[in-house]
Every structure is written in C-alpha cells, then in structure tokens.
Amino acid sequence: MPRDYYEILGVSKDATADDIKKAYRRLAREHHPDVSSDPKEVAEEKFKEISEAYEVLSDDGKRKTYDQHGHAGVNQQFGGGGFSWNDFTHFDDIRDIFGGSGGSIFDMFFGGGGRRPRNAPTQGESLRYDVRISLEEVLTGRTEEIQVPKTSSCHDCRGTGGKDGKVEVCSQCDGAGQIQMVRNSPFGRIASVTDCPKCSGSGKTYKERCIKCRGSGRVSKNSTVSVTIPKGIEDGTRLRMQGEGDAGYNGGPSGDLYVVVQVKEHKQFEREGINLWAEILTTYPRLVLGGTEEVATLEGETAKVTISPGTQVGAVLRIQGKGLPKFRGGTRGDLFLKVKIDVPTKVSEEDKEYLRKLDDKAGSSKKAKGLFKK
Numbered sequence: 001m002p003r004d005y006y007e008i009l010g011v012s013k014d015a016t017a018d019d020i021k022k023a024y025r026r027l028a029r030e031h032h033p034d035v036s037s038d039p040k041e042v043a044e045e046k047f048k049e050i051s052e053a054y055e056v057l058s059d060d061g062k063r064k065t066y067d068q069h070g071h072a073g074v075n076q077q078f079g080g081g082g083f084s085w086n087d088f089t090h091f092d093d094i095r096d097i098f099g100g101s102g103g104s105i106f107d108m109f110f111g112g113g114g115r116r117p118r119n120a121p122t123q124g125e126s127l128r129y130d131v132r133i134s135l136e137e138v139l140t141g142r143t144e145e146i147q148v149p150k151t152s153s154c155h156d157c158r159g160t161g162g163k164d165g166k167v168e169v170c171s172q173c174d175g176a177g178q179i180q181m182v183r184n185s186p187f188g189r190i191a192s193v194t195d196c197p198k199c200s201g202s203g204k205t206y207k208e209r210c211i212k213c214r215g216s217g218r219v220s221k222n223s224t225v226s227v228t229i230p231k232g233i234e235d236g237t238r239l240r241m242q243g244e245g246d247a248g249y250n251g252g253p254s255g256d257l258y259v260v261v262q263v264k265e266h267k268q269f270e271r272e273g274i275n276l277w278a279e280i281l282t283t284y285p286r287l288v289l290g291g292t293e294e295v296a297t298l299e300g301e302t303a304k305v306t307i308s309p310g311t312q313v314g315a316v317l318r319i320q321g322k323g324l325p326k327f328r329g330g331t332r333g334d335l336f337l338k339v340k341i342d343v344p345t346k347v348s349e350e351d352k353e354y355l356r357k358l359d360d361k362a363g364s365s366k367k368a369k370g371l372f373k374k
C-alpha cells in the first residue's frame, strides 16, 4: 500500500496549493538524488515518491479524485503503470525549485556557474609577518629588512612547470582546463563540468617537467622585503605591502604581505595615544620648598622639571612635546610625570634627629589644625 500523499509531503488534508508547493520544494531540495546523503537507489525512490505526491496534489482534478478514491483513483490516471518519469512535467520548473536565478540545477550542484576554471588567473595567497619594535622605535620609525618565506613563480620554467618553459595546449580540453561530462539520470541527461583529468585543470601539458619546481611552476624561497615602519605607529597596526605575498596562479597577481607591528612594553614609560606617562621621584623637602628635578626622556635625554612649592604626592607634572609623534610624524604629544617620594631606607643618626624634629613639628601643626576645625 503506497503511503498517503499528504503524509509524504507533510501537509494537512486542507493544505492550500501554496502550502503543497512549498512543502514539495523543500523536500525536493533535500532528497534530490544528487545531493541526498542516502544511497542513490533510496534517494531516487524517495524523490519519486515526493514527486508523485506533488504531481497529484498540485492538480485540482487529480487531488479531488485522490481525496475521494485514494490511490486507486489516481493510479488509473497514470495509465495503470503508476508513475513514470517521462510523464513528469513539473521538472520544467526545476530551476525554480533549486532557487534558480538563471543558473540551472546543474550549475548549482556541479559548480558550472560561479566556479572559475583552475587555469584562470588567480591571485596568490596573502601572508602575515609579525614585527616587534620598541617604544623608542615608535619615536623614530624604523626601516626593516625582513626575510619572508614565500612562494614565487619558478624562474627556470617561467612558471609553466615544463622543462625550459616548453608547454603544449592540452589536447583533451583544448586548453580550457575543464571538460563537460554527460551522464544519464532519472531526469534525463545531466551535464556537469569537471577539471580535465589529463592536465588537472591547468589547460597545459608538457613532455618533460621542470626539475626545479617539479612541474608546479612555483617554488618556495625567502624573499627580502624592506618594510618602513612609520613614526608613531600603534601597537597591532597592520601594514599592507601590496604584491609582496605569494605569487599568483596562471599569471594572476601576487597576494599581499601584511606586516603586523607589535610595540613592546617599556620599563619606564607607558603609552597613552601620543602621550607618555612615567613617574618622577623627588624628596619631601623639595615638594615642600619647591625646586627642580631631572628626568630621562624617551630619546634618552635629560629634561628638567620645575616643582613648585607645596606640590603634593600624586600630582601630575607635564613636559610638553616629549611624548610620541602622531602617526607618520607631525607634532609630538606630552610627557606626564606622576610625583612620587623617594623614601630613603638608610638614614644617618644626624638625619634621624632632623626628621624627628620635623615629625614633632608636623604632628603639633596637625593637632593645631584639628583644634581650629572644632
């Protein structure tokens, strides 16, 4: 007993024509023998079942007969022989079923449409190279010669793969690199495009292959590339070196080389955009009385900083123009210095005496402040 047509399509008895069409399209896509994961015979049987159900339910007359008389009613209309692929007219819109925007089902499953033949000019792969630089080098910029292991076109055979560059047009595909295969299937003849087996899709053959590249037309070698790392570069910046990647295929352009620049951390300075931050150590008397302090800048020079009387610990001092340059040069940011006290750990007896006196005084003035507040 054949299965119920409504059940096969997974729709209810009162499904609209549109529901039926949608269900059929979904199932047809899923169970098409050329895409189904089932064994061929099973897939074909399933597909036939789905198609038969649709054939009947999509036709108002046949559907009515089926609703009244079941399978017996419609089987007669199929001339007693049941379903035959040749009767099946709905395959006219198969391109419709498979999402067709002009391409045929064969294009979609066998890659005829969008696929490029293997011998089409194709860009080579892009490469990445990491460079680590110091913060000092962000200040000055740097030019670096790097050794990039990349694939280049073989010099010996001029990239052809044939000895001394001697190649012939493939006789099987006439240089196209692809051939059309036609086979019979339940839907009729199916044409598919595949890479030519004789030339593996290259469109060319050679009598003797190039020894150096073993016929591939490509060799791996280290290339020296000069990279200019501009001033003011940020950590993680990617510099694109056009055409410095792997060689292209079949005369296509080379890929690009991406140099990724990482900036190492610095012991003294912390970066904040174009500004630098550091600490400045001074003494308690100098904070109280005011004075000057010396500090090393990123370029290794000494800069003088004025400390005004009464400067607090944690205050921020600024030296203009001693930060980093803007990307690719230009004005420089500033150097910010956070004030810290250099607390001596070895103190002479004499100094201790001074400090005790100082402490007594500081203590009494604190008390006095407290009293006034009350």
Ligand SMILES: [Zn+2]
Pocket (backbone or CB within 6 Å): 170, 171, 172, 173, 174, 175, 176, 177, 178, 196, 197, 198, 199, 200, 201, 202, 203, 204
């Ligand atoms: Zn060929």
Ligand SMILES: [Zn+2]
Pocket (backbone or CB within 6 Å): 154, 155, 156, 157, 158, 159, 160, 161, 162, 210, 211, 212, 213, 214, 215, 216, 217, 218
């Ligand atoms: Zn070669």
